[in-house]
Amino acid sequence: MRMKSIIETVASEMNTVLSQVREEEALLFSQKLQSAKRIFVTGEGRSGLMGKAFAMRMMHGGFNVYVIGETITPSIEADDLLIAISGSGSTGAIYQFASKAKEAGADVLLVTTNKESKIGSISDGTLVIPAATKYRRPEEPETIQPLGNQFDQAVHLVLDAIIIGTLESSKDQPSFAEMTKRHANLE
Numbered sequence: 758m759r760m761k762s763i764i765e766t767v768a769s770e771m772n773t774v775l776s777q778v779r780e781e782e783a784l785l786f787s788q789k790l791q792s793a794k795r796i797f798v799t800g801e802g803r804s805g806l807m808g809k810a811f812a813m814r815m816m817h818g819g820f821n822v823y824v825i826g827e828t829i830t831p832s833i834e835a836d837d838l839l840i841a842i843s844g845s846g847s848t849g850a851i852y853q854f855a856s857k858a859k860e861a862g863a864d865v866l867l868v869t870t871n872k873e874s875k876i877g878s879i880s881d882g883t884l885v886i887p888a889a890t891k892y893r894r895p896e897e898p899e900t901i902q903p904l905g906n907q908f909d910q911a912v913h914l915v916l917d918a919i920i921i922g923t924l925e926s927s928k929d930q931p932s933f934a935e936m937t938k939r940h941a942n943l944e
């Protein structure tokens with residue numbers, strides 16, 4: 758089995774995708790995180806899993822953050838921020854959530870490969886991850902990986918990097934010990 762070469766190709770694909778993420782979009786994303794009253798995160802399937810990982814680390818960082826679909830998630834309001842993660846930018850449920858969030862007066866930021874997508878067209882900003890999705894549009898990069906792996910992996914790494922940058926620039930930057938203390942102790 759050629760496992761080593763697969764691992765190296767996945768790492769190389771990530772390097773290519775990550776190097777094309779625009780710094781100004783990442784900075785805007787970070788500013789929006791800092792100015793939002795509360796942060797809500799949504800995404801279907803693996804995009805949603807990346808969203809949950811992001812929300813957890815934001816909670817450790819001291820942010821007021823919720824995941825859409827959880828029973829304790831409250832209603833969204835003006836001054837709140839919805840982070841929608843959708844590789845295609847066209848998933849129906851995420852479009853509905855983004856529309857309703859806009860109606861409630863919240864800001865919507867889309868993490869996607871496609872700025873011109875349906876969800877992109879109603880969002881207040883986009884963070885473009887120029888990766889392959891399950892739709893294999895002609896403009897998407899080559900990949901050896903199935904469906905939207907390349908997008909999901911890149912989202913995870915880019916959002917983790919944005920959290921680090923956001924916490925570093927915060928005047929109340931939490932220590933490693935403070936972040937660890939917030940981690941669930943019933944596990």
Ligand SMILES: O=C([C@H](O)CO)[C@H](O)[C@H](O)COP(=O)(O)O
Pocket residue numbers: 801802803804805842843844845846847848851890891904905906909
């Ligand atoms: O779970 C997914 C699929 O496995 C592709 O990797 C997607 O994240 C899910 O289908 C949602 O699609 P997008 O909204 O286009 O991210």
